[in-house]
Amino acid sequence: MAFVTVHGGQNVSIGNQSDTVTVYGPGPATVHAGTGDSYFIYYDGGKAAVGNGNNSIYMQGNGTINAGSGNNNIVELNWANDTISVGAGNDNIWLWSDAKVTEQGAGGNDTIHLAVGNDTIGVQGHATVVGQAGWSSFGSATIAGGELVVKQSHPGGNQANIGTSYDSAVGGHITMMGGAAPTEFLGGTGTTVMLGGSGSDTFQGGSGHDTMTGGTGPNAFEFVAKDAGGHHVITNFTSGDQLYVEGLSLSYLQSHNDITTSGGNTTINIDGGKTSIVLQGFTGLTSSEVITHKP
Secondary structure, three states: OOEEEEOOOOEEEOOOOOOEEEEOOOOOEEEEOOOOOOEEEEOOOEEEEOOOOOOEEEEOOOEEEEOOOOOOEEEEOOOOEEEEEEOOOOOEEEOOOEEEEEEOOOOOEEEEEEOOOOEEEEEEEEEEEEEOOOOOOOOEEEEEEEEEEEEEEOOOHHHHHHOEEEEEEEEEEEEEEOOOOOEEEEOOOOEEEEEOOOOOOEEEOOOOEEEEEOOOOOOEEEEOHHHOOEEEEEOOOOEOEEEEEOOOOHHHHHHOOOEEEEOOEEEEEEHHHOEEEEEOOOOOOOOOOEEOOOO
């Protein structure tokens, strides 16, 4: 085991041993490592390209991290824009601000912690994504092959958790769960489960198959023409919630025979039957619940 010091602008290879690597500025540096289990800390950004060992990588400043199929611990230390790529291992990733995370291996099973940034997470295998308590307005999510985009609106500082989290399931199989802060959920082209938290949440269906469960609410459920198609189920629509169907009024839906009730459920079919919306266990929609302008 060796202690290696790297300075800004250098491009260094350290081989397959297990080392402790400290990367100083000014400016970024690049370190290539083999299959050892190494510890890296970057003080002014840079690039880490590591093999299949079990590495710990701490990045301060803008960085690029390419890791293999080991079990890595990756920590973003401050406000930065980082690009992180991992393999088929079981990685533990802590994000502070803006990052793009890509899991390349179908056998990967990672845990990703979000703080206050805007993040894009693409997963070939599986991942669990959680918001850091006291900092993040994001609740949590599980991904089984797909892409999740999280954008957070917050006042800054350690009051980030009182903002709004905008959670988008771009594709794949994703379950998204709201937290204490308001959440705006957006379904994608795959199969999405949206579970509201304790805030007033907004659910927007995608073009895939969505299951939506409101939290303590009240909640809003939206369906727009640009995401036409798919099958959508609202499991617990209640009086006081709002339903927006691309500006269509209740009277319009009724006059065009787009609404049916059966078995205690309400079904709305639009776009020539391409899009279906099922309100489980709810009948008797009123004009105050079917709104014509987005809330």
